[in-house]
Amino acid sequence: MENIIFCQSCGMPLDSEAAKGTEQNGLKNNEYCKYCYEDGTFKKPEMKLEDMKNTVETQMKKLNLPVYTIQRAINILPVLKRWKNS
Incomplete structure (x- = not known):
């Protein structure tokens, strides 16, 4: 398994x-x-964790993903590198 x-x-x-951003x-x-991430910087450097939670939820709802899947994705955000010390 990869x-x-x-x-x-x-x-x-x-x-x-x-799918990867660029330097x-x-x-x-x-x-x-x-x-x-594009050209070595975040596209929205002012974005806060709560903003990202809302963005992820909105985008996943557009894909008609199950509520459980959306909630799991939102719950993972705080441990990601960008938000870990927020």
Whole structure:
């Protein structure tokens, strides 16, 4: 079984190179997704943990995912690298 890496900001699986964010030099970043991180910086640097919880919930609801799955994703956010010391 392969280990899936998750974005350390929003928790999205980084299961393809296309999903990964980029550094300033254009190289892929293995910790953050393209929705959170681009050109070596966070797209929304002012974002707080509560904002990310709302964003994740909204996006997952659009995908018609089960409430249980959405709640699990939200519960994981505080332990991700970006939010750990928030």
